[in-house]
Amino acid sequence: MTRSPEESTPGQGAAEDAGQVVGQDAGQVVGQHAGGGTTYAAAGVDVEAGDRAVELMKAAVAATHGPNVVGGFGGFVGLFDAAFLKDYRHPQLATSTDGVGTKVAIAQALDIHHTIGHDLVGMVVDDIVVSGARPLFMTDYIACGRVVPERIADIVRGIAEACAGAGVALIGGETAEHPGLLGVDEYDVAGAATGVVEADQVLGAHRVTTSDVLIGLPSSGLHSNGYSLVRRIIADAGWELEREVPEFGRTLGEEILVPTTVYTRALLGLLEQHPEAVHAISHVTGGGLSANIARVLPQGVLATMRRSSWTVPPVFDVLGELGGVPRADRERTWNLGVGMVLVVDRSAVDGVLAAADGAWVLGELSADDRTRASDPDYVQGAKGVDGGAALLID
Numbered sequence: 001m002t003r004s005p006e007e008s009t010p011g012q013g014a015a016e017d018a019g020q021v022v023g024q025d026a027g028q029v030v031g032q033h034a035g036g037g038t039t040y041a042a043a044g045v046d047v048e049a050g051d052r053a054v055e056l057m058k059a060a061v062a063a064t065h066g067p068n069v070v071g072g073f074g075g076f077v078g079l080f081d082a083a084f085l086k087d088y089r090h091p092q093l094a095t096s097t098d099g100v101g102t103k104v105a106i107a108q109a110l111d112i113h114h115t116i117g118h119d120l121v122g123m124v125v126d127d128i129v130v131s132g133a134r135p136l137f138m139t140d141y142i143a144c145g146r147v148v149p150e151r152i153a154d155i156v157r158g159i160a161e162a163c164a165g166a167g168v169a170l171i172g173g174e175t176a177e178h179p180g181l182l183g184v185d186e187y188d189v190a191g192a193a194t195g196v197v198e199a200d201q202v203l204g205a206h207r208v209t210t211s212d213v214l215i216g217l218p219s220s221g222l223h224s225n226g227y228s229l230v231r232r233i234i235a236d237a238g239w240e241l242e243r244e245v246p247e248f249g250r251t252l253g254e255e256i257l258v259p260t261t262v263y264t265r266a267l268l269g270l271l272e273q274h275p276e277a278v279h280a281i282s283h284v285t286g287g288g289l290s291a292n293i294a295r296v297l298p299q300g301v302l303a304t305m306r307r308s309s310w311t312v313p314p315v316f317d318v319l320g321e322l323g324g325v326p327r328a329d330r331e332r333t334w335n336l337g338v339g340m341v342l343v344v345d346r347s348a349v350d351g352v353l354a355a356a357d358g359a360w361v362l363g364e365l366s367a368d369d370r371t372r373a374s375d376p377d378y379v380q381g382a383k384g385v386d387g388g389a390a391l392l393i394d
Contacts, residue, residue, distance in 0.1 A: 044179025049147040053175065056153035060160035064170040068136070078171030080137050090199035094133035097192040098123040102227040104188055106257050109241055113151050115259040116189060117158020119224045122260030123285065124191045125166050126340070129264045130281040130296075131204065132271060133197035138163055139172040140191040145182035147175065155189060158259075166264040168193065205298040205387060207279035208365065212343050214293070214303055215352055216362035219339030221315050223260040225286045226333040230256060233323030247314040255315050261339050270342075270355050277348030284335040290379040290390035291332070293341055297365070297388025302372070305363035305392050313337045328376065331392060338362065 040047065070079035085091045100119045107116045125135040140159050142152060152175055163170045182188075222230065234241075234252070241253030248255040263283075271278060280296040293303045316337065320330050330336065341362060344352050353359050368389050372378050380389040 044146070045177050046147055049149055050152075050175060050177070053147060053149035053152040053156075056149055057156040057160070060153075060157040061170050061173075064160050064163045064168065066169060069169050069171055078137065078139060080169065080171055082136075085196065088196070088198055091196050092133075092199050092202065094128045094131050094135075094195040094197060095192065096124050096127040097190065098127065099188065099190040100224050102231060103222075103224050103257075105231060106227070106241070106253065108185055108187070110253045110257060112257060113154040114158035114161070115257055117155050117160070118162040118259035118262065120159055120189050120191045121162035121166060121168070122262040123224050124193045125163075125168055125195075125264045126262060126267075126283050127285075128193055128195040129267045130283050130340075131195075131197060132201050132278075132281075133195035134268055135166065135168045135193050135195040135264055137169040137171045138191055138193040139174075140170070140189065141173065142175045142187055142189050143178055143182060144175065144187035145177070145179055146184040147177045151187075155187070159191070162259075162262050166262050167268075168264070201275075203278060203280050205280060205296055208297055208301060208343055208388075209279070209345075210301055210365050210367050211346050212279055212365045213346050213349050214305060214362040214364060215342040215344050215349065215356070215359050216310060216338045217263065217340040217342070217356060218261075218310075218358040219284070219313075219335045219337050220261045221258040221313055222256055223285070223335055223339060225335065227256075229323070229325070229329075229333055230319060233319050233325070237322050239322070245318060247318050263340050266356065267340070270352065273355055274348055274351055277345050277352055278342050279345060280343040282341040282343075284338050284341060287382060288330075288332045288334060289336065289338050289341070290377070290392055291382035293388075293390040294379050295382045295385040295387050296343065297390070299387060300368050301388040302366050302368035303363060303388065303390040304366065305390065307392055307394050309360055309362050310337055331377075 068081045068084070070081055098120070100116055100123065103119060104116055107113050120140065121138065124138060128135045140156070142155060144152070156173065160170050239252055241251065243252045244250070245252050245255065267281065282292045282296045284292045289305065293305070297303060316330060316334055319325070342352065343365070349361065353361070372391055373380070375391060377393070378389060378391050381387050
């Protein structure tokens, strides 16, 4: 497993590029050689700090490892024994990569870093499970201006906790210290995961019929999308993250840092319990509800969803009203309380509702005669996919 600093050394652990680099305070010049030469430390890279960060995270990462993980920390690659794939009739690999976006700015401002790891895992592995695939393993990448071992370890601990909860092995990572490119307390995170699914069990538009029903699963809040809008609203209003907000029952910062729900384990259990019931799944991320539904539908199919079918969590209304955000913008930016949408065979709706916590009937599909195409809430195709259409109605 890899992990190091700036120049990148593989393995969940060394310094700068390899996995985790723990740096020094900006302006603190350490490491000038006695002979007058410039050292790596003087350039702002603390390799020893990276090593300390790795030691702090090792136990959390190791807890995600099952019998398929080969080797330990410090290698150039993470190895995963895939011999079990020989038991598949026609295995297809699924892969996804993503980040957390500007939500990291909230974590940095509050000096709370472990929840960002949960966000990262949710954004990556839940994109894999929507295809019907089982995520197998994940790797992460952290770029920072200065390696603070405890901070890096907190981030990775959150990633590891979420991976363990999803049944995914965290088999590699990289921490890169980039002094001069990022501020001393700035960082960004990204990750990638790989999964597997039988070719004849792949979910998607090819399974969808016009008689299918849409079932929604609740989000935990903002998840990890639309934070540029959130931060602009807060800045314009002059609100502090420490502000107590009665509608939330906690501070503004606590509310908007709530981590993304990781649906993987629950969805895999549902697919195993009802193997023919679910035809497609949409992960509601950037672009909002309608755009993410439209991309999993075939052309000529319309998803009609009722706003009255669920209660929008307070965070969306408070922020929307605070910023005077038009409803259309809210719906194009935030999930508004809908984290996943299942496209389900009509005959299996009751069984799926009983098996999925918090699920409700969000809407239904029909043939799209395009009579509503001029409606401002009508969305056809999205994210480069010329697929079906979606419409939110009251």
